[in-house]
Each structure stands twice: as structure tokens, then as C-alpha cells.
Amino acid sequence: MAAETQNARTQVAAPALTPPASMMGMPRHHLLIFLGLLALGLIGPFVLYPVFLMKVMCFALFACAFNLLLGYGGLLSFGHAAYFGSASYVSAYAAKAWGLTPELAILLGTATAAVLGLVFGALAIRRQGIYFAMVTLAFAQMVYFFSVQAPFTGGEDGIQSVPRGHLFGLIDLGPDRSLYFLVLAVTFFGLLLIYRIIHSPFGQVLKAIRDNEPRSISLGYRTNQYKLAVFVLSATLAGLAGATKALVFQLASLTDVYWTMSGEVVLMTLLGGMGTVFGPIVGAAVVVTMQNYLATFGAWVTIIQGVIFVVSVLLFREGIIGVLGRWLKKPL
Amino acid sequence: MFELLGIPPQALFGQLLLGLINGSFYALLSLGLAIIFGLLNIINFTHGAQYMMGAFVAWMLLNYLGINYWAALILAPVIVGITGVIIERLLISRLYHLDHLYGLLLTFGLALIIQGLFRNEYGISGLPYQIPSQLSGGMNLGFMFLPNYRGWVVAASLVACLATWFVIEKTRLGAYLRAATENPTLVGAFGINVPRLITLTYGFGVALAAFAGVLAAPIYSVNPNMGADLIIVVFAVVVIGGMGSILGSIVTGFGLGLIEGLTRVFYPEGSAVVIFVIMAIVLLVKPAGLFGRTV
Numbered sequence: 001m002a003a004e005t006q007n008a009r010t011q012v013a014a015p016a017l018t019p020p021a022s023m024m025g026m027p028r029h030h031l032l033i034f035l036g037l038l039a040l041g042l043i044g045p046f047v048l049y050p051v052f053l054m055k056v057m058c059f060a061l062f063a064c065a066f067n068l069l070l071g072y073g074g075l076l077s078f079g080h081a082a083y084f085g086s087a088s089y090v091s092a093y094a095a096k097a098w099g100l101t102p103e104l105a106i107l108l109g110t111a112t113a114a115v116l117g118l119v120f121g122a123l124a125i126r127r128q129g130i131y132f133a134m135v136t137l138a139f140a141q142m143v144y145f146f147s148v149q150a151p152f153t154g155g156e157d158g159i160q161s162v163p164r165g166h167l168f169g170l171i172d173l174g175p176d177r178s179l180y181f182l183v184l185a186v187t188f189f190g191l192l193l194i195y196r197i198i199h200s201p202f203g204q205v206l207k208a209i210r211d212n213e214p215r216s217i218s219l220g221y222r223t224n225q226y227k228l229a230v231f232v233l234s235a236t237l238a239g240l241a242g243a244t245k246a247l248v249f250q251l252a253s254l255t256d257v258y259w260t261m262s263g264e265v266v267l268m269t270l271l272g273g274m275g276t277v278f279g280p281i282v283g284a285a286v287v288v289t290m291q292n293y294l295a296t297f298g299a300w301v302t303i304i305q306g307v308i309f310v311v312s313v314l315l316f317r318e319g320i321i322g323v324l325g326r327w328l329k330k331p332l
Numbered sequence: 333m334f335e336l337l338g339i340p341p342q343a344l345f346g347q348l349l350l351g352l353i354n355g356s357f358y359a360l361l362s363l364g365l366a367i368i369f370g371l372l373n374i375i376n377f378t379h380g381a382q383y384m385m386g387a388f389v390a391w392m393l394l395n396y397l398g399i400n401y402w403a404a405l406i407l408a409p410v411i412v413g414i415t416g417v418i419i420e421r422l423l424i425s426r427l428y429h430l431d432h433l434y435g436l437l438l439t440f441g442l443a444l445i446i447q448g449l450f451r452n453e454y455g456i457s458g459l460p461y462q463i464p465s466q467l468s469g470g471m472n473l474g475f476m477f478l479p480n481y482r483g484w485v486v487a488a489s490l491v492a493c494l495a496t497w498f499v500i501e502k503t504r505l506g507a508y509l510r511a512a513t514e515n516p517t518l519v520g521a522f523g524i525n526v527p528r529l530i531t532l533t534y535g536f537g538v539a540l541a542a543f544a545g546v547l548a549a550p551i552y553s554v555n556p557n558m559g560a561d562l563i564i565v566v567f568a569v570v571v572i573g574g575m576g577s578i579l580g581s582i583v584t585g586f587g588l589g590l591i592e593g594l595t596r597v598f599y600p601e602g603s604a605v606v607i608f609v610i611m612a613i614v615l616l617v618k619p620a621g622l623f624g625r626t627v
Contacts, residue, residue, distance in 0.1 A: 076433045123612055126619040130375045130432050131571055135615065138568040141561070142608035149601060259564060263440060270437065303448035309441025313434050314426060 026195075029330055033278060034192075041184045050176040051248065056288045057187040058245040063268040063280030064194050065237030070266075071275030072198055073230040074210030075125075078133045079140025080238050080265050082120065083113035085257030086143055087239030092159040092252035093152055102165045102173055102182070106243040113239020114232055116143070121231030125224055137259060144257045158253030162246055179248065186244050190237050195277060197233060206230055238265075260302075267305055270312050273319025278332050282320050345476035347593045353482055353551065355589015356489035357383075359582045360544040361566040363493055364537035366575040367500070370513040371533045374424065374435025380563025381446040382538045385412045386545025387554045388450060391461050401464040401550075408546045409539035416538030420531050443560075450556035458553030485547050492543060493582045500578055509533065568611045574624015584622060 026034075044053045062084055069075050091109030094100040100108065124135045147153045154160070164173040173179040197203050209216045209223045216223050246252045255261060264287060272283025287305075294301045312319070318326065325332040361379060368376045376382075389411050390404040399407065419442065427434050463481045470479040500506035512519040512526050520526045545559070552558055573584030588607055596603040614621065 076436070078436075123615045126615050127571070130369075130436060133433065133436055134375065134567040134571050135611070137564055138571065138608050138611055141564045141568075142605045145604035145608075149604070259560075263444070266437065266440075299448040299451040301448075302444050302451070306441040306444030306446075306448060309444065310423065310438055313438040313441065314423065317430075317434070 026199075027330075029332075030195075030277065033332070034195075037191075037281070038188065041188070045177055045180045050180045052288075052292060054176075054180055054183045054248045055245070056285050057183050058241050058248060059265075059268065059284040059288050060281040061187045061190045061244075062238050062241035063265055063272065063284045064191055065234050065241060066265045067269045067272075067274055067276075067280040068194050068197060068237070069230055069234035070269060071279075072203060072206050072210060073227060073234075075227060075231065076133045076266075077124075077136040077231070077234070077262075078266065079120070079136035079138070079143075079259075079262050080235070081257050081259065081261035082136075082140035082143040083117055083235040083238040084242035084245075084261060084265075085147065085252075085254075086116055087113040087242035088246040088252040088256045089147065089153055089159065091243035092162040092246040092250075095165055095247065096159060096162045097152075099163075100165075101169050102167055102247055105165075106186070106240065106247070109243030109246065110236055110239040113242065114236040117232045117235020117239075118228075121228050121235065125227045125231065137262065140257070140262055141259060144254065144259070147254060147257050153252075153254075156254065158251055159246075160251055162250040162252070164247050164250065173247070183244055183248060186240065190240055191281075194237065197230075198277065202226070202229070264305070267309055267312075269319075270317075271308060271319055273322035273325070273332075276319065276321045276325060276332050279319050279321035286320075341475050342477070344597055347597045348590060349476070349478065349482055349486075349593070351589045351591070351593020351596070352486050352586065353589070354592060355586040356486050357544050357548060357562065357585075358566055358569045358589055359493050359585025360489050360540055360547075361563070362569045362573065362581045362585050363496060363578065364540040365566065365570055366578065366581045367496075367509075367540075368534055368537040369575050371509065371516075371530055372420075372424065372428075372435070373432050374427070374439065375432070375567075376534075376537065377436055377439035377563070378419070378442045378446065379439075379538075379541050379566070380559030380561075381443040382412055382416065382559070383541040383545040383548070383562065384450065384556060384559035385415070385446065386542025387461070387549040387558065388454070388545075388556075389542065390546040390549050391459055391554045394461070401546075405543070405546050409542040412542035412545075413535040413539035417531055417535040420534040424534065425527070425531075443563075447556050447560060454556060456556060458555040461549040461554050463550040481550060485551065488547060489544065490586075492540065493585075496540065497578045497582065565607055568607050570621075572607070572611050572614045572621060574621025576621075577623040580623025 041053075041057070044050075062080070066077070066080050069077055069080075087109035089109075090112040091105040094108045095102060095105040120136065120139045124132055124139065127135055148155060152159075164179055166172050167182060171178060173182060205216065205221055205226055208219075209221070209226055213223055242256060245256070268283035268287045269280045270283070271286060272281065273279030290304065291301055294304065316323070321332050361383060365376060365379055368374065368379075386408050389408040390401070393399040393404045393407060394401070423438060423442070424435060427438060467481040467484050470477055471483075472478075498506075500509060508519065508524055508529060512524070512529055516526045548558070569585055569588055570581070572588065573580050575581070588610065591610070592603055592606055595606040602609075
């Protein structure tokens, strides 16, 4: 991305080339953070309202999936609501109308997002930079218009009172606490998968393409295949987040596919720190908390989000975790 | 009474006219986006909000100061253009050394702020704006009834588009602008104040959006969200046309408006998505856009 942040990033990233060997090839401080997050996740529902925490986790996963594309692939999609929202609709519909068990509903929603990501991604990667952002946004708006008209989405009402059902037909997910641990497991699965992708050889090629696409091509990489692959992965994981969200709130609505949702996930990633592993989680937590506390102030939420955008872009491009990582001299 | 393909001509031409009106707004907005992109290298996400501001400023001028439509048609673009100049000087100009995407994110944030502020102040129900008395009523053209105001909107935006084309392609100022788009450093070396040219270009692009907003005010109600969805369609229009050519933007804008109108006659369910479908096809066949240069 920008020369300035790129320099900052390469400086930060330099020590990562010789990571202290640890479990799963993870540097020790990353492992500690993951364990800390897991501990927080396990204690959380006994301290805070579980539905709020589940919302944070769904959006954290959504933002991390988005960051996989923007922060590591260098591709700014302005239409990730399409994958989040369509997965949310499909899993809600599958659980309510077909009576599917929650795990199947989530899988079906995620698969929908993957297919959609494959189609839109294949088209969108034909353009670069600013056009890529516009194309993804336009396709997402198409999904929105489709959702307004399609008979099964319930139009303005959305799909309401989606049953949470029984996991594998056995465990009742009705109580918030039991659903909470499923969401925790799904989120952690997603986060570790993203971590694995970033640090795999595939992830290294991805970063090379982000930093210098012509050079990667001259080294013999088929960059378009890599870009499409990361687009589909990102869309799929965004779908996983959306499908899970539908069960948490027992609702899939037009808000999930609207462009404001695409903007929110960009904001979470930018605020937390794009191209950092843990930034989007922090960004999601901050944005969701803010929405919760300011919900009664109506349009002020939008205004404050806009202000955060402007301030982040002008003064704070590394994001919260990016700055923290620079202070600690460790990539986070 | 004759019929075309089973569609009564009144309905067909009525929808075509509506399409042409939408097309005028697509053309005016995508033209502004293309000019701004050419020189500033950013996509101005605030464009939709600035179109909305044009309509609101016209409404405020009428209701608070009693200034009529015709004066607002000039004043509102000037006022909104000045706010654009301020935004460019204070905020956007700080991003030119960075990746284009930051410009997109910044202007997106600005759009959220502007829309939020107007929503706080005026709600989302929409405010009425009267058609000026000189243009009320309509003409019967035999095959269809043409409301005078709608005819005026198409004519006025066509004139504005062509005037813009003339200034950019045929005048000295336009030559500076085109040269600065190609190579700003070299143009600066010839003693032309490029930063000022950039600021004025942004102000002009924004003023075009506000002009479209004033034209739209009597047709659609004046509403804080009126630009938000429109701008995304305009993005698709820009992708289809490519941003390389001024006339290309105008032709694509009007053409897609007409296609949308036709779709509304023959397949109403598809009218909201037809432009996006065309975008997908263009991406497959000619990724650089119909009038675009390969990027």
C-alpha cells in the first residue's frame, strides 16, 4: 500500500524472519496473545452480556477475514457485506424454513458466500486498485437490490425469529451461554485458520504480490490465481461470520447486505490496524462497543464513524495495533 | 392507438424519458468523478453527498432566504463547490503522496459525516421542492405527454455536460488541465500553479454534482440519503465507461439511463440490477471499460 506505511511495516516485520520457534511455529508472543484471548473468551460470558460478546466475536471474525484480503492481499473490497449478508440470509432461511440443524445452516451459508466470492472475485480481479473497490461495491449493491426484491428474504422485515436449534441435533443452543461457546469455537477456528494462511508459503507469495505485483509476475507466479484464491477465502470466512451472526441474533436483514456494513468492516480493520494479525479484533471490539453505547443517539453513530475514518486516514494509518506493535518492536 | 411489442407507447416513452432523466444524473455525476479522478487520482466517494447537498442548499435558499430556483441553480453549485475547495485544501491535499485507496477511505468518511449531519437536522422523510412556475405543466407531443420540467432537466444537463467537454477539450484552461493530468511535474515546471489547478478541478467536479442535485430537487424529494445509493450506481457507470474520455462518460451515462428505462418497461424486476449486470459483462469482454485506456 502506501510507501510510508510500507516502510513502517517492513521495519516492523524484519524480526519476524527469524521467529523464536514455539508451538505450531508461532512466535511466543503470538501464542500468548491467542491464549489470552481464549482466556478472555472463556471468562467473558460470566462478566459481560453474552449476546454482546457474541456480536463482537462475529464482527472480529468478519474484520479478520476482510483484513486477510486488504492487509495481506492489498485488495480493497468495498463490498464485503455481500458475503456476510448473503450467508446470513441463507443460514437463517435454512434454519427456519428447512429446519436444518445449526451446524448445517452455518455450513450452507458459508458455502453460499464462497460461491458468490468466486463469481464476483473472478470478475473483480480483472480491474485493479480503485476500480477493484468500485466493482466490488457495485456487485454488493446488486446483491442488496436482489435481497430487497427476492421473495425468500422477507424484504424490509428480513427473516425474523430464526430458531437456534440443537447442535448436531443434540445440544440445545437456545440459552445464550451454550450458543456462546459454539460462537467462541467458530471464531477461534476462523482466527487460527487465517493465521495459518497468512504464515503459509501461500501467504508469503500474497505479501509479495501486495508489495510488488510486476516483480511477482516476473518471478513466475500467476498472481491472478493467488488474488482470486485469497478473495474466495476472505469471502468464505466473512460468510462464516455472517452465518453465525444470523443464529446469534436470530435475524437476517437488509442491514447485513447494505453498503454501510461494507464500510463498517473497512473501518474496523483500518482502526485496529490493517495488515496486523490482531488489529481487526481490536477494531471490531471498539466499533461494536461504540455502536452499543451510542445506539440511542441515531445518526450520531454514522457521524462518529465518519470522523474516525477521517482521523484514521489522516493521522493514524497504522491503526491501534500497528502503533502498539511498533512500540513493542514486535509484529502483532 | 398503436402498440409497440405489446407495450402502449405512452408507457414506453414515459419510461424512456424517466431513463433519460436518470441518465442525465449518471452523466453529470460520472463526468465530475472522471475529471476529479483524472487530476487528483482519487475516487470522490463524497460525490453522492455533494449531490445531496446541492439539493439541500437549493431548498435552504428557497425556504430561509426566499431565493428562487433559477438563482439557486447558479448559487447552490457555487456554495457546494466552495465547501469542496475547503475540503480539498484542508484534508484531501494531505493524501496525494499516499496510495489512492486512502483518498477513497477519506472521502467515504466525509460522506458518512455529511449524510449523518443532514439526517440529524432534517430527518429522513424528505422535503418537498416545488417545480418553478415557468416549467410547470407539460406538452402533448402526440405519442406522449412531456412534463416541461423533465424536458428541461434533460436539456440542462446535456448543455452542462457539453459545456464541460468544450472547456476541457477546446480552451486553454482545459489544455492546462489535460496536460496536468498527463504529467503534473512537467506542467508545474512551465510555471503553472498545479496545486491551485487541482483545487479548482475538485471544486468544479463537486459543483457539477451539486448542479445535478438542484436539478433533481423538484423531481425526487430532498432527502439526506438521495445521493448514497445513486453514487454506487454511478460507480458502476464509471467502471462500464472507463474514466479516460469526457464524451465517453456522457454517452455512457445517458445510454445506461435509457437501457435502465427500457428494462423497466420489459422486465421491471430487473431494472434495479441491470446496470450491474452490464458491468459484469463489460468486465468480461473489455475490462478497461468501453471508452477506457488499459490501466
